[in-house]
Structure formats: C-alpha cells, structure tokens
Amino acid sequence: MSLVPEEIRLRLPHIELAAQVYGPTDGIPVIALHGWLDNAATFARLAPKLRGLRIVAVDLAGHGHSAHRPPGAGYALWDYVHDVLLVAEQLDWPRFSLLGHSMGAIVSVLLAATFPERVQRLALIDGLVPPTIEADAAVATLAEALRGRLTLAAKRKPLYPSLERAAQVRQRGVGQVSFEAARLLAQRGLMPVEGGLTWRTDSRLTLATPMRLTMAHVQAFVTALSCPTRLVLAEQGLLAPREGLAELLRQTPITVECLPGGHHLHLDDEQGAQLVADCFNPFLSAP
Template sequence: MSVSSHEVRFSLPSLEVAAKVWGNPDGLPVIGLHGWLDNAATFDRIAPLLNDVHLVALDLPGHGLSGHMPAAGYSLWQQAATVLQVAENLGWKRFALLGHSMGAIISGVLAGSLPERIMGACLIDGLLPFTSEAEDAPKQMARFFAASLALESKRKPVYDSVDKAIQARAKGSNTDISNEAVKILVERGLMPDNGGWTWRTDPQLMLPSPMRFTSNHAVAFIEAITSPTCLVLANQGVMHKHPQVLDRIERFQNIELHQLDGGHHLHLEEPASEVATIFDSFFRKLT
C-alpha cells in the first residue's frame, strides 16, 4: 500500500465524520476503528504495510477531526451505527474491519450483529467491553448522572506548547505508550486555543457509561461472529492485566489468536511490522 494517505469527510445525518484513506479503491474494503481518545492516525505505521487493501480509517465521533455527538451519545452501539452509516455512504454492502481497543470492541459488536455484512475483522488488543451485571445498573447510572452534572464546570486544559501536550498525554495514559506513538496521535488530536493548544476530543467521552453490557451480553456477541476474525494481543497490554478475560478470550474457537510482545499500542511501536505482517496475510485470504 502507498505510504501516503488522503483525507475524506462523510456528511452523515447527525454529524460530519473525518477519515484517513490509504490504498487502491479497488482493494479489499476495510474500515479502521481506533481506540478510546485516539484517532485515525493510530494506523499510520501499519496501513502502508498492508497490500491490496482500501483502508478508510475513521475518526470516530467525538475524536480527532470528527464532529461531536449529542448528550450521552457515545455508546458502543451508537458508534457502531456511525460505522454502518459510513459504509452506506461508501456504497459498501460488505466490508472488513480493522480495530484497536475500543475499535476492536465495536468491530465485535458489528461482526456479531451483522455477519452477512462483515467479511472479516482484524483486532488489536481488544475484544470484550467492560461489563457489569444487571444488579449494578442503578449505581452505574448514578455515576453517569453525577459525572454529567460535574462536567459543566470543567474546562479543557490548555498547553502552551505541543510538546507539553504530548507529555501530558503520555503521562495521563492508562497504558504504557512511547512519546513517538503519542506524537502520531497528538498531531490530529489538538487544536489552537487562546494562544496555546487543547484537545479536540469531546469531554463527554470521559463520562462513565450510563449502561454496560452484562458479561453474558458481551460473550453472546463474540460467539455470534461467523466471519473470519484475527486478534493480536499485546503481552504487556490491557488484556493481560485481566487474566480472567484473557482466559475467556482463549476459549473462543472462532478467533485466530496471536500474542506478541509489546504494550497496548504495539501497532504504533516497535512490533508494528509484525502486526502488519499478520494482518496482511489474513486480509489476503478474504480476497
């Protein structure tokens, strides 16, 4: 695939969605979905290494250069619906998915719900969402209400240089991530503000979810996937911090599993070429 990319915009009914595009329009149609608080640049290192793929990597709503959703607009299913709207805009009745973290979870929701439309999915260090059981729902909703009211009084931080924003992003990450990887993401995630720089990200993305899948819900989506699926897990990533989740993932018979050394953003760091090689081979089987 060409090293260079170009920008596109999708004018959807409720908002505009931005994307980076790589590859030949005649290649395998693939929609790329980044992780929480990241953006389409998350695929900058592996996209040029994928052959015969037409990759449209989205800035999901509330992220990067895309528009923001109305209040409480960032559930997994609402984000998944946005992906389908983009696919309709492209005229893609069938397509593959490339997802990292939250984007991998959204990919699982789509593949489990609409197997007739998803040709296959490549996932990076993500599969099952955070879950809670039905009896926890009132407390979860209460947390959402309290955080929503408190959000009105909060202001986004303003940094006097891009370097300080990079340092803050690296320090504030819940996962280990190199400064080089952060630089790739920050370039698309900042905007000028009062002589400095602040995040484009919608502050609502920091709110706790009002509702979560139960564990049975989450597993049901993954077990409903019938299209080929390839999952790369990072040995020092998110899943390995939750052994019970890792154990469950290893039991899914419908998923081709690879485990590589690296952190949660391993596709933006040293193992990127290994990740790309695995996915390139997988995508070739779909064509």
C-alpha cells in the same frame, strides 16, 4: 501503500466524520476504528504496511477531526456501530472487513456479530469486549455517570504550550505509548485555542459509561461471530490480564497471536507495526 493518507469527510445523515484513506481504489475494502480518546492517526505506522487494501481509518464521533454529537446525546458503543454502518453505506461497500484497536475492536465485534452478512473479516488489536458489570452494580454505575454529567460544565480542558508538551502528557495516559506514538496522536488530536493548544476530543467522552453489558451479553456477541477473526494480543497490553478472557476465547474460533509490546504496539515503533502487519497481511488479503 502510500505513507501519506488522503483526507476525506463523510457526511452521514446525523453527523459529519473525518477519515484518512490508504491504499489503491480497487483494494480490498477495510474500515479501521481507533481506540478511546485516540484518532485515525493510530494507524499511521500500520496502514502503509498492509498490502492490497483500501483502508478507511475513521475518526469516530467526538474524536480527531470528526464532529461531536449534539447536546444531550451520548457515546454508547452501539451508536458507533450505527455510524460505521452508515460509513459503509456512503462508501457503497455492501461487504467489508474491520480493523479495530481497543475500543475500535469492541465496536467491530458488536457490528460483526449483529450484521454478519456485512463483515468479511475481523482484525483486532488488543481489544475484544468492553468491561462488564453484573446487574447488581447497574444502579451505582448509572448514578456515577449522571453525577459526572451534572458537573461536566464546570470542568475545563487542559491547556498546553506546545505539541511536545501535550505528547508528553498523552504518553503517560491510558494505554501508555511511546513519545513518537503520542506525538502522532497529538498532531491530529489537538486544536489551537487562546493561550496554547487543547484536545479536539469531546469532553463527554471522559464520563463514566451509564450502562455496561453483563458477561452474558458479551458472551452472546462473541459466540455470534461467524466471520474469520484474528486477535493480536499485546504481551504488556490492557487485554491480556483480563479475567475470564481465556475462557471466553475457548468458546470461539478466534485465532490469537501474542506479540511483544504494549497496548499501542502497532503505533509505538516501526518494528511493532511490522509484526502486526505480518499477522494481518495474509489474513486480510485471503479470499
């Protein structure tokens, strides 16, 4: 598979998204979804190692080179599900597989559970379900989120003198990454402004989530999965320590592979990307 992806624009009825495309035009259709505050470059090492696939790695709304949602709108997980369905419609893919990392894995699970007739296979990297709350915490959660919205206009994005400096900061962010991985994400995620560089990402993405699913909601989605699903867990990732994960997985036929590395094991280095590819190549190419 080519190391250099094709850049495309996807003009949906309500928003325009950017994407990077890997693989032959007649390859098995796969939509790839990145994690929170990342972009399509998260698949830069992995996608070229996946054989026989037509991979469309999307910059989710508000990320990378995609448009931001209009004023007053938010970034709920189910809005991303809607976007991905419209991406599939534009690509004329009635059925497709999903490759998701972190938040992208969560969106993939919601879509596959809700529209089982559309999703052929589900390949997940260190992501499965969102953080949950119970009903008695909903009031405080909503209050925190709305207070954040009220003060957002007074905040300014960070300014960096160089790509290297931005990559150093990203390296220490959520889901710590190698410098080379941070640099790949920063190359796609930065834009020039007066005085230096800043992130293209919509600032609203840093706000607290107004409403979270309960554990009962999460169980309903996970147990509704009917397509073959493989989850790669990173030994030093964000998902492995999650309370209740083992019990949740026992309720499903999801196959789990635990690999060495951190949350971005598929991007941190070539070795990690190859290990993930070795898990997904026979899985995604199976009939």
